[in-house]
Amino acid sequence: MSTATQPGFLTLLELPAPETLTATQLGGAHCVWCATELHGDTAVDLEPRHDHIKGVPGRWCPRGCRRCTLKPLLALVQVHPGICEQCTDDASLCETRRALRTLARELRR
Template identity: 50%
Template sequence: MTATDTRPPVDVPAGLLPSLQFPDLGTLPDERGRGAACLWGGEPLSIATALDLGEHPHEGTTLFLRGCRVCTLRAALAAHKAHPGMCEQCTDDPSICEIRRGLRRLALELRR
């Protein structure tokens, strides 16, 4: 993705954030912890290319995590695949699990 990307920004629902696997927050370089670089890949981000992953209190400070579209898509797909093994609702009927459906919607939106 480039800084001239004209795709509309994607809103990552706060309810899905716990499902996304973040790297160890204690070992993040400063630019990733303050949202200047992608949480996962470390690529520099701009307002146009960054996806907000929320504020996260960590060891007396607040991290402002952001991700690029490609890495956030990878994280959403991995969470979608792993979720059924951790969810009682998915064991019974995965088609009505709101988290799994939300992860799928997020991945589809990120692919646009």
């Protein structure tokens, strides 16, 4: 999966709360939404996060399957222009918007 796009843009995606996830979901072996086992060619790396997990500060590495990642990604594509100063000024110059749309196209294939 190519995510050679702007680093950090996937941290904008709404994910389940870490304390609701299993160890395999926190580690990226299973999808954070549907718990399907993931492999290199089926996983979308959702970028490492730093959160409290069961009350302890920690780092986790969420990944999602293509199907589950597409839904919140499309929702973010829709709301992003309303929360982005660059999109308000000139959406064609927004790297985050471009990265979100590129990944959405890749996931639809």
